Amino acid sequence: MAEEHPNAWSAEAIRRLRAGGTQSTPTPTPLRRLPLAAIPGIDVYLKDESAHPTGSMKYRLVRAMFGEAIASGAIRAGTPVVAATSGAVAVAGAHFARLLGLDFTAVVPAGTPADVLARVEGEGGGWQVAEQPPAAVQEEARAVAEQLGGHFLDHFTDAERATAGWGEPTVADEIFGQLRREQHPIPEWIVTGAGTGATSAAVGRHLRRHGRTTRLAVVDPENSAYFPAWASGCRDYATGMPSRIPGIGRPRVEPGFLPTVIDLMIPVPDVASIAALRWLRTAGIDAGPATGTNLWGTCHLVARMREAGVRGSVVTLIGDAAGPYLHTHLSPTWVEARGLDPAPYEADIERFVHTGEWQGGERPV
Template sequence: MSAVHPNAWAAEAIRRVRADGPGSVPTPLRALPMPALEGVDIYFKDESVLPSGSMKYRLVRAMFCHAIASGEIAADTPVFAATGGAVAVAGARFAKLLGLPFTAVVPAKTPATLLARIADEGGQWQMAQQPPAAVQEETRAVAARSGGYFLDHFSDAERAMAGWDGPTIVDEIFAQLKSEPRPVPEWIVTGAGTGATSATIGRHLRRHGHPTRLAVVDPEHSAYFPAWASGCGDYATGMPSRIPGIGRPRVEPGFIPGVINLVIPVPDAASVAAMRRLHTEAGIEAGPATGTSLWGVCHLAARMRAAGSSGSVVALIGDSAEPYRETFLRAEWLRARGLDPEPYEADLARFARTGEWPTAG
């Protein structure tokens, strides 16, 4: 491999990364029946079927291609990530595909199920020596000492996605809706972790002149809603989100407020209630961030109903329920954290039955 010219290796590496996964087959678009909402069609774009099981797969794929093309990842470059979550799982997968060592520096309380997923994809992990707020800088230093590449998804994912020249998730959504009764969605709904997905969607809608609006749902303790509402670009809460994959204690560089039409704050217990309802009523086994999105979808559908308007709303399934069997899907775990989904479950059941949404929701 070392005898291969660096440019030839880079071209082949990018080809392998781009060829991984389902290819031209889009992730499924699943309808969510809501009989009380005549004229409003709800869909969930199921990103959990992507090879690493999460929508972060798209971000990490673009980041690897960008880093290879920029000369930051070469044939012998070790790759590091500062997370035990979905980014690390996808990073381990792409590193293994290229024959590169991969290490995730993980916070101390990372669940064993997530560590196992990193290992299943061929990666290694090591426990961080610093508190969660300092894991990014700790990993950057570890990568520098090893001559490796730091997969900084908070700083680099949005830039990499902006340079991605393949089909986007929005291209897939519009192609899949062509044969549906309302082919141009009124709203697309997503959460924000790095901010790269909302930036990708918002830029696409503006670039192509679509009338579709973009809503971001935001959990408790996250900085994105107050930052968007106040216009304060460096807003910080200093508190971590409890909903995996979305919400941040500070505004990350990839969050682009100018392409977002609405940010909807969602109580964490409401996210859990909505996740559980998707499981029991729709057979969609998605993670808690998808519950956050469903709560936001109901909020928007209620607004449309009150205004007498019709249309479709599309939200994203970020990951499956599988990693959360011992946490968000266990009543004891929820009680220990003061999360009581029952009042919100009653709100969701009433909304499904009557179309009436709580005014404070």
Template sequence: MTEERSDAWAAEAIRRVGMRGPQTVPTPLRRLPLPGIRGIEVYLKDESAHPTGSMKYRLVRAMFREAIAGGAIEAGTPVIAATSGAVAVAGAHFASLLGLDFTAVVPARTPGEVLARIEGEGGRWQVAERPPAAVQEEARALAERLGGHFLDHFTDAERAVAVCGEPTIADEIFVQLGRERHPVPEWIVTGAGTGATSATVGRHLRRHGHPTRLTVVDPENSAYFPAWASGCGDYTTGMPSRIPGIGRPRTEPGFLPTVIDLMIPVPDAASVAALRWLRTVAGIEAGPATGTNVWGVCHLVARMREAGVRGSVVTLIGDTAGPYLNTHLSPSWVRARGLDPAPYEADIERFFRTGEWPI
């Protein structure tokens, strides 16, 4: 391909990827009712409204834009990722949009529902031959053999969003809140998977001088909370998170503890309890990471209420409930993992009804 044709393909590819972005329609900002509390509003930024149903769509979109702009992805370049989650689904979506082959290298026990979603977006998958901890290396080696591009979301997502992710999720939040009673939130609550979203929000708050503080919630087994609390930048636990999309057995390069004001460790059973409450009481179809977020929101709203502070809190709906009907929303699956959400469900129900929260 000549240089002129290569440049033309890149320009058209970036345009097509950009047409699927938030410049056209920002994801909705939904209000969560708090019948037992006055003067505090909670909003859910619904990232499940993206075409692939997950906030990872936003990260992968930025990664494709940066890779195309830098020449790492050209016409005919195969794209490879090492994940069985929402990143793979979004990667398949954008590769198909550009007429590129996409392969996800997935762990052996990846649910069939996830594999079907990858295929549904036009991608392929292959089961990793190595243990789960080595899936990244296997995918990288495959990309090298095929002359393709390795979509390394743990290393590249935070930088790609900073360079090619505008408008960011933080940009959208502040524009949308500008029409509300409390346009500058007291807190924004996120989880951390790659760390890109919390880094994006934290940088935005500091760059614009907002008094808003950033909280990151962290599930069991994750390295992020102990890394933040101890100041150890390479903290590892060696244990996988049971909450898809957030929590890691090691601190990833995109995690920026210096922009985080508070971290809240959340028991996995509490995440499941909040997930169930959202679905059965609030009528919100969301994934387990949203449950983790909402548990953190309850903690913060209770602090605000006790201190007599009025204002707003914003968190994210990371993805939809559909992929978790046979896992986190299945009572037998939850019991098999030794989780008991019942006490936490009682706490959440009482909080939203009365405003009371356990110390």
């Protein structure tokens, strides 16, 4: 019997990753139009990353990290994979580990919602509650990976580099490909948040690499270090406080955050993110809190364009779906318990959608 080539498993694993578990190349996620009848001449689009198999934009980043780890030899047949996360990265990590026949463990902070843990298990992964406080979960997960002889999937450090090197179409590549058939194929702005920093870096690099006139705006929730770091030029800025908007905002500046590719950062109050999330739901758009943050920043930019008499398009992202947040950010009880009152901000969005008048920028952050 012929001996199997030493790279056979890696080659098959990369093929599976690129095909997304199918026999064909994965199709782009949908680009959805957001109707704004009161603002003619400006088209707003939502790039729906919740359409990925694991329901979030983290699918794209985690796939690239698995691909880079396999290509570098860090992941081989039978290598256990460990991540420190209590959200969408854990679900995507379990998904790809199962696709490749690997064991996956998410090291999660105490208090991680049961539905998140159930989703990890549903994708074939395991989890364990960290013994350390949230700030030390990353190092604890790294230690677990070492004990298992496995690979630590460090999404805060590796996602940006892996996305840049993976070679697959980025979210920006897909946006411009899909806009070719639209009235304004070169958007004035692309709006995204920053968690690991990988998505904003991928978009910013694409704009410069292809000589686009499109500008990149990054929205940032309360407690996050990214906006003050960008505004001050201080790369080691830290707030020490966690973001209340899942998926975006960090208490420190992560290695993948590239401020030099960002044209504008917009700080967004958490209550405004929740108000925008609620409005999206009434408009029939299924999305999570980070999409609310994106929408608030998009309204701000569209209002600026309208005031300047600029026609064109703006694109933002649906990062994930509403399901995981029905008992948190979409629950009136949960919101009220945190002293938040979204009503005035919801009124701002309703007024903007129906009249084109924007007062959101006048509210304090």
